[in-house]
Amino acid sequence: MxxxxxxxxxxxxxxxxxxxxYYNEWIDYNKTYYKFKVGATGLYRINNNDLNAIGLANEPAENFQLWRNGKQVPLYTSAVSGPLGANGYLEFWGEKNDGVSDRDLYKIPANQLSNEESLLTDTAALFLTVNPAGNNLRFLATANNIAGNTLAAEPWFMHSARNNFKDRINRGVALVAGSEYVYSSTYDKGEMWSSFDIYPTSPLSINFNNLHIAAGGPAASFNIAVAGGTPNQRDYAAELNNTQITGGKINAFEARIDNNSSVPLSVLSSNNAAVRIVNKSGNVNDRIVSGFIELIYPRQFDFDNAQSFAFSLAASASSKYLEITNFNAGGNAPVLYDLTNVRRYVADLSAPGKTRFVVLPSSAQANLVLVSQNQAVATAITTFQQRIxxxxxxxxxxxxxxxxxxxxxxxxxxxxxxxxxxxxxxxxxxxxxxxxxxxxxxxxxxxxxxxxxxxxxxxxxxxxxxxxxxxxxxxxxxxxxxxxxxxxxxxxxxxxxxxxxxxxxxx
Structure with a gap:
């Protein structure tokens, strides 16, 4: 209750x-910080007029430093050094609050099944400051060498189509006392954002459309977080386009992630994915929930007319040539931010209908985001709280x-x-x-x-x-x-x- x-x-x-x-290791007590909030992941700008309102308009661009959850956030500054100028700005890829730091709330950290959604809030706090000492994280302007390119275009990349359920918070393991369910005060196994209850008579259906499957790519994989909601034993099944791809027994309030790493692409031949989660219990009052479903599959470089698109490339010792179609550039050359290697590429639009890049090697999986430079795409940060x-x-x-x-x-x-x-x-x-x-x-x-x-x-x-x-x-x-x-x-x-x-x- x-x-x-x-x-x-x-x-x-x-x-x-x-x-x-202690979460305070990033703080320099000799500096003044300016706190602002980010509630959705996307491209953000701090314009010079808004810096002027907090007395920072004349600060050299190279001195700005930005923090989120104890880590520096890389900035792009419209001027490399010196004052930003009347129309200048700071630009960054801002991420909403996720569940990464929630892990510390769990008595057993492994009981957190996903760190993509926070139990506390979607709103992240970022802190801007001035650091004349240097070592401030910047996106490195990186040459996009299309003219000298001899590489073949990459045919596909592995893409994640994921649904994080946020219908309600599942409380985790319960002790049944009469007609009441009593939950532990600790953050427990199965405690997560989840779907509504899934009863035997009401399977849960979710659709992913316009997947742009690359037929020549490797098999897809499927992940699902599931948890029991009553002290019963039951079977469940997860179906993809009417084909069961995973399932099994869930004992009482058990919570876990199930995986199928070899989903044939033939199952996705329609270019859509209809996922159905079925509670197969014989007890009509039995309940289960799902925390998330995720389909990882080879995708063509078709970005569905988006104005920003996040994707990943596998680690590679050599450069890669990308030909992206169906991206809404908004009339200006879009920018590709490499969030892993802190690089910034300006697109080549000389080939009609194609947004082209040659990206440098990466020793780790490279997380990238392609963003339109249409000013309306970037959200302006206008409100700050001073923090000393x-x-x-x-x-x-x-x-x-x-x-x-x-x-x-x-x-x-x-x-x-x-x-x-x-x-x-x-x-x-x-x-x-x-x-x-x-x-x-x-x-x-x-x-x-x-x-x-x-x-x-x-x-x-x-x-x-x-x-x-x-x-x-x-x-x-x-x-x-x-x-x-x-x-x-x-x-x-x-x-x-x-x-x-x-x-x-x-x-």
């Missing part, structure tokens, strides 16, 4: 440790009684900040003579949770950091504020009252 959690929680701080980063992070290795910022709360609870009531009144009490002799300090939850999430909205790792990592880095180990942590389980918050995120009810994220 759903329950509201955490009004005021008192935690005794123990010495338990886990071998993870606190160095908690400085003794003045440390305490042994840690009060973690939300700024809305520090608005004066009856003429006083009630949270600060409590801090003063805990610092007094009757209150225990602690070195009590107040810490803002939103700032902790930015500093110890990659800025991911309502990320409980912000609290967890801060407390771990405090135990190992404070001169005097904290004795208590006091969380003041109401919280919701992440699932309750996520499923009601658009409700205007959700943030008011979820001041302190639960774990």
């Amino acid at each position: 759903k329950k509201f959690l955490v009004f005021i929680v008192l935690i005794s701080v123990t010495s338990t440790a886990i071998s993870q980063s 992070f606190t160095d908690f290795k400085v003794s003045a910022n440390q305490g042994d009684y840690l009060i973690i709360t939300h700024s809305s609870l520090q608005i004066p009531y009856s003429g006083a900040n009630q949270v600060d009144q409590y801090r003063a009490y805990r610092s007094s002799v009757p209150g225990g003579s602690f070195n009590a300090k107040i810490y803002d939850i939103d700032l902790l999430v930015d500093q110890f949770g990659y800025g991911i909205k309502k990320n409980p790792m912000g609290i967890r990592n801060f407390l771990r950091f405090a135990r190992t880095s404070f001169a005097t180990a904290p004795k208590y942590a006091f969380l003041i504020g109401r919280g919701l389980t992440y699932a309750e918050y996520r499923e009601n995120e658009k409700n205007p009252n959700a943030d008011r009810l979820n001041l302190i994220p639960t774990f």
